[in-house]
Amino acid sequence: xxxxxxxxxxxxxxxxxxxxxxxxxxxxxxxxxxxxxxxxxxxxxxxxxxxxxxxxxxxxxxxxxxxxxxxxxxxxxxxxxxxxxxxxxxxxxxxxxxxxxxxxxxxxxxxxxxxx
Amino acid sequence: xxxxxxxxxxxxxxxxxxxxxxxxxxxxxxxxxxxxxxxxxxxxxxxxxxxxxxxxxxxxxxxxxxxxxxxxxxxxxxxxxxxxxxxxxxxxxxxxxxxxxxxxxxxxxxxxx
Numbered sequence: 001x002x003x004x005x006x007x008x009x010x011x012x013x014x015x016x017x018x019x020x021x022x023x024x025x026x027x028x029x030x031x032x033x034x035x036x037x038x039x040x041x042x043x044x045x046x047x048x049x050x051x052x053x054x055x056x057x058x059x060x061x062x063x064x065x066x067x068x069x070x071x072x073x074x075x076x077x078x079x080x081x082x083x084x085x086x087x088x089x090x091x092x093x094x095x096x097x098x099x100x101x102x103x104x105x106x107x108x109x110x111x112x113x114x115x116x
Numbered sequence: 117x118x119x120x121x122x123x124x125x126x127x128x129x130x131x132x133x134x135x136x137x138x139x140x141x142x143x144x145x146x147x148x149x150x151x152x153x154x155x156x157x158x159x160x161x162x163x164x165x166x167x168x169x170x171x172x173x174x175x176x177x178x179x180x181x182x183x184x185x186x187x188x189x190x191x192x193x194x195x196x197x198x199x200x201x202x203x204x205x206x207x208x209x210x211x212x213x214x215x216x217x218x219x220x221x222x223x224x225x226x227x228x229x
Binding site for chain 2: 004031033040041042043044045048050055056090092094103104105106107108109110
Protein backbone atom coordinates (compact mmCIF):
# COMPACT_ATOMS: atom_id res chain seq x y z
CA UNK A 1 0.00 0.00 0.00
CA UNK A 2 1.24 3.46 -0.92
CA UNK A 3 1.72 5.52 2.25
CA UNK A 4 1.55 9.01 0.70
CA UNK A 5 -0.07 9.17 -2.69
CA UNK A 6 -0.54 12.20 -4.85
CA UNK A 7 -2.32 12.65 -8.14
CA UNK A 8 -1.72 13.32 -10.88
CA UNK A 9 1.88 12.26 -11.42
CA UNK A 10 2.23 14.52 -14.44
CA UNK A 11 0.33 17.69 -15.23
CA UNK A 12 0.83 19.65 -18.43
CA UNK A 13 -1.26 22.77 -18.85
CA UNK A 14 -1.41 26.19 -20.43
CA UNK A 15 -0.60 29.49 -18.75
CA UNK A 16 -3.61 31.04 -17.07
CA UNK A 17 -5.35 27.75 -16.30
CA UNK A 18 -6.41 26.60 -12.83
CA UNK A 19 -5.34 23.16 -11.64
CA UNK A 20 -5.43 21.01 -8.51
CA UNK A 21 -3.12 18.38 -7.09
CA UNK A 22 -4.47 15.90 -4.58
CA UNK A 23 -2.65 14.19 -1.75
CA UNK A 24 -3.71 11.42 0.60
CA UNK A 25 -1.84 9.61 3.37
CA UNK A 26 -2.86 6.36 5.00
CA UNK A 27 -0.29 6.50 7.79
CA UNK A 28 -2.62 8.03 10.37
CA UNK A 29 -0.36 11.09 10.58
CA UNK A 30 -1.57 14.41 11.94
CA UNK A 31 0.59 16.72 9.83
CA UNK A 32 0.85 17.17 6.07
CA UNK A 33 3.02 19.39 3.90
CA UNK A 34 3.43 20.73 0.40
CA UNK A 35 6.90 21.31 -1.02
CA UNK A 36 8.06 22.73 -4.34
CA UNK A 37 11.24 21.38 -5.97
CA UNK A 38 12.68 23.53 -8.71
CA UNK A 39 14.80 22.53 -11.68
CA UNK A 40 17.96 22.74 -9.57
CA UNK A 41 16.44 20.27 -7.11
CA UNK A 42 16.06 22.89 -4.39
CA UNK A 43 13.19 21.79 -2.16
CA UNK A 44 11.22 24.49 -0.36
CA UNK A 45 8.26 24.14 1.96
CA UNK A 46 5.09 25.91 0.93
CA UNK A 47 2.41 24.93 3.45
CA UNK A 48 1.77 22.65 6.38
CA UNK A 49 -1.44 21.54 8.06
CA UNK A 50 -1.77 19.89 11.44
CA UNK A 51 -5.14 18.23 12.03
CA UNK A 52 -6.71 20.34 9.29
CA UNK A 53 -5.29 23.57 10.73
CA UNK A 54 -2.80 25.66 8.74
CA UNK A 55 0.43 25.94 10.74
CA UNK A 56 3.03 26.87 8.14
CA UNK A 57 2.40 29.31 5.32
CA UNK A 58 5.59 30.39 3.61
CA UNK A 59 5.84 33.31 1.24
CA UNK A 60 3.83 31.79 -1.55
CA UNK A 61 1.71 33.69 -4.10
CA UNK A 62 -1.93 33.70 -3.07
CA UNK A 63 -2.69 31.93 -6.35
CA UNK A 64 -1.74 28.82 -4.38
CA UNK A 65 -4.43 27.67 -1.97
CA UNK A 66 -4.17 24.51 0.11
CA UNK A 67 -7.23 22.76 1.42
CA UNK A 68 -7.41 20.01 4.02
CA UNK A 69 -10.87 18.40 4.19
CA UNK A 70 -9.61 15.96 6.83
CA UNK A 71 -6.25 15.11 8.32
CA UNK A 72 -5.60 12.38 5.74
CA UNK A 73 -5.94 14.73 2.77
CA UNK A 74 -4.20 17.91 1.71
CA UNK A 75 -4.94 19.29 -1.72
CA UNK A 76 -3.25 22.14 -3.54
CA UNK A 77 -5.16 24.38 -5.91
CA UNK A 78 -3.29 26.75 -8.19
CA UNK A 79 -5.04 29.60 -9.98
CA UNK A 80 -3.84 31.45 -13.07
CA UNK A 81 -0.84 29.25 -13.66
CA UNK A 82 2.40 30.93 -14.71
CA UNK A 83 5.51 29.61 -16.44
CA UNK A 84 7.45 29.92 -13.19
CA UNK A 85 5.10 27.49 -11.49
CA UNK A 86 6.66 24.67 -13.48
CA UNK A 87 8.30 22.39 -10.93
CA UNK A 88 7.82 19.13 -9.08
CA UNK A 89 5.41 19.42 -6.16
CA UNK A 90 5.77 16.99 -3.29
CA UNK A 91 3.30 16.15 -0.61
CA UNK A 92 4.60 14.79 2.69
CA UNK A 93 3.27 13.79 6.07
CA UNK A 94 4.64 13.32 9.57
CA UNK A 95 3.22 11.86 12.73
CA UNK A 96 2.93 15.06 14.71
CA UNK A 97 4.80 18.26 13.89
CA UNK A 98 4.45 19.53 17.45
CA UNK A 99 6.53 16.61 18.68
CA UNK A 100 9.81 17.20 16.96
CA UNK A 101 11.15 13.73 17.60
CA UNK A 102 8.25 12.46 15.55
CA UNK A 103 8.87 14.79 12.67
CA UNK A 104 10.27 12.27 10.24
CA UNK A 105 8.53 13.09 6.99
CA UNK A 106 7.19 10.64 4.44
CA UNK A 107 7.02 11.89 0.89
CA UNK A 108 4.80 11.15 -2.06
CA UNK A 109 6.28 10.44 -5.47
CA UNK A 110 5.72 13.98 -6.68
CA UNK A 111 3.64 15.76 -9.32
CA UNK A 112 5.62 17.16 -12.22
CA UNK A 113 3.84 20.32 -13.34
CA UNK A 114 4.70 21.81 -16.72
CA UNK A 115 3.16 25.14 -17.63
CA UNK A 116 3.36 25.95 -21.33
CA UNK B 117 20.14 32.27 1.46
CA UNK B 118 19.68 28.59 2.03
CA UNK B 119 19.78 27.05 5.46
CA UNK B 120 21.44 23.84 4.44
CA UNK B 121 24.17 23.64 1.89
CA UNK B 122 25.64 20.34 0.84
CA UNK B 123 29.16 19.75 -0.28
CA UNK B 124 30.14 18.42 -2.73
CA UNK B 125 27.36 19.10 -5.21
CA UNK B 126 28.25 15.92 -7.05
CA UNK B 127 30.28 12.86 -6.10
CA UNK B 128 31.28 9.97 -8.31
CA UNK B 129 32.83 6.84 -6.82
CA UNK B 130 33.33 3.14 -7.47
CA UNK B 131 31.33 0.43 -5.78
CA UNK B 132 32.89 -0.56 -2.50
CA UNK B 133 34.32 2.88 -1.78
CA UNK B 134 33.06 5.14 0.98
CA UNK B 135 31.11 8.30 0.21
CA UNK B 136 31.17 11.35 2.44
CA UNK B 137 28.80 14.26 2.07
CA UNK B 138 28.82 17.42 4.14
CA UNK B 139 26.11 19.84 5.12
CA UNK B 140 26.38 23.29 6.64
CA UNK B 141 23.59 25.34 8.11
CA UNK B 142 23.20 28.83 9.49
CA UNK B 143 20.74 28.93 12.39
CA UNK B 144 20.21 26.97 15.59
CA UNK B 145 18.55 23.62 15.16
CA UNK B 146 16.57 21.09 17.15
CA UNK B 147 17.48 18.24 14.82
CA UNK B 148 19.03 17.53 11.45
CA UNK B 149 17.85 14.85 9.06
CA UNK B 150 19.23 13.22 5.96
CA UNK B 151 17.02 12.13 3.08
CA UNK B 152 17.68 10.25 -0.15
CA UNK B 153 15.94 10.91 -3.44
CA UNK B 154 16.19 8.46 -6.30
CA UNK B 155 15.70 9.91 -9.76
CA UNK B 156 12.06 10.76 -10.40
CA UNK B 157 10.96 9.68 -6.92
CA UNK B 158 10.05 11.24 -3.60
CA UNK B 159 12.42 11.70 -0.70
CA UNK B 160 13.06 8.88 1.72
CA UNK B 161 14.13 9.52 5.29
CA UNK B 162 17.49 8.00 6.23
CA UNK B 163 18.47 9.21 9.68
CA UNK B 164 17.68 11.90 12.26
CA UNK B 165 20.24 13.33 14.67
CA UNK B 166 19.28 15.60 17.52
CA UNK B 167 21.18 18.73 18.43
CA UNK B 168 22.51 17.11 21.62
CA UNK B 169 23.88 14.10 19.73
CA UNK B 170 27.27 13.99 18.05
CA UNK B 171 27.13 10.78 16.07
CA UNK B 172 24.58 8.27 14.93
CA UNK B 173 24.73 5.02 12.98
CA UNK B 174 22.22 3.14 10.92
CA UNK B 175 23.47 0.16 8.94
CA UNK B 176 26.09 1.45 6.48
CA UNK B 177 25.27 5.06 7.34
CA UNK B 178 27.13 7.20 9.83
CA UNK B 179 26.07 10.75 10.58
CA UNK B 180 28.00 13.27 12.64
CA UNK B 181 26.85 16.63 13.91
CA UNK B 182 29.00 19.52 15.08
CA UNK B 183 26.71 22.26 16.36
CA UNK B 184 29.65 24.57 17.12
CA UNK B 185 30.54 24.53 13.42
CA UNK B 186 26.94 24.21 12.31
CA UNK B 187 27.82 21.26 10.13
CA UNK B 188 26.96 17.62 9.62
CA UNK B 189 28.38 14.82 7.53
CA UNK B 190 26.88 11.66 6.10
CA UNK B 191 29.17 8.73 5.47
CA UNK B 192 28.03 5.77 3.40
CA UNK B 193 30.42 2.88 3.78
CA UNK B 194 31.01 0.14 1.21
CA UNK B 195 28.84 1.89 -1.35
CA UNK B 196 26.69 -0.01 -3.84
CA UNK B 197 25.34 0.93 -7.25
CA UNK B 198 21.90 1.09 -5.62
CA UNK B 199 23.13 3.99 -3.45
CA UNK B 200 23.15 6.19 -6.56
CA UNK B 201 20.77 9.03 -5.69
CA UNK B 202 20.62 12.62 -4.46
CA UNK B 203 21.17 13.12 -0.75
CA UNK B 204 19.71 16.05 1.14
CA UNK B 205 20.22 17.36 4.63
CA UNK B 206 17.32 19.12 6.28
CA UNK B 207 17.24 21.10 9.48
CA UNK B 208 14.44 21.66 11.94
CA UNK B 209 14.71 24.72 14.15
CA UNK B 210 12.22 23.54 16.76
CA UNK B 211 10.04 25.88 18.73
CA UNK B 212 7.27 27.53 16.78
CA UNK B 213 8.66 26.24 13.50
CA UNK B 214 6.73 23.05 14.17
CA UNK B 215 7.76 20.43 11.65
CA UNK B 216 9.24 22.83 9.14
CA UNK B 217 12.28 21.32 7.46
CA UNK B 218 14.71 23.52 5.56
CA UNK B 219 16.51 21.56 2.88
CA UNK B 220 19.85 22.04 1.23
CA UNK B 221 20.34 21.63 -2.50
CA UNK B 222 21.66 18.13 -2.17
CA UNK B 223 24.62 16.04 -3.25
CA UNK B 224 24.25 13.89 -6.34
CA UNK B 225 26.01 10.60 -5.66
CA UNK B 226 26.87 8.25 -8.50
CA UNK B 227 28.24 4.83 -7.63
CA UNK B 228 29.74 2.99 -10.58
CA UNK B 229 29.53 -0.83 -10.57
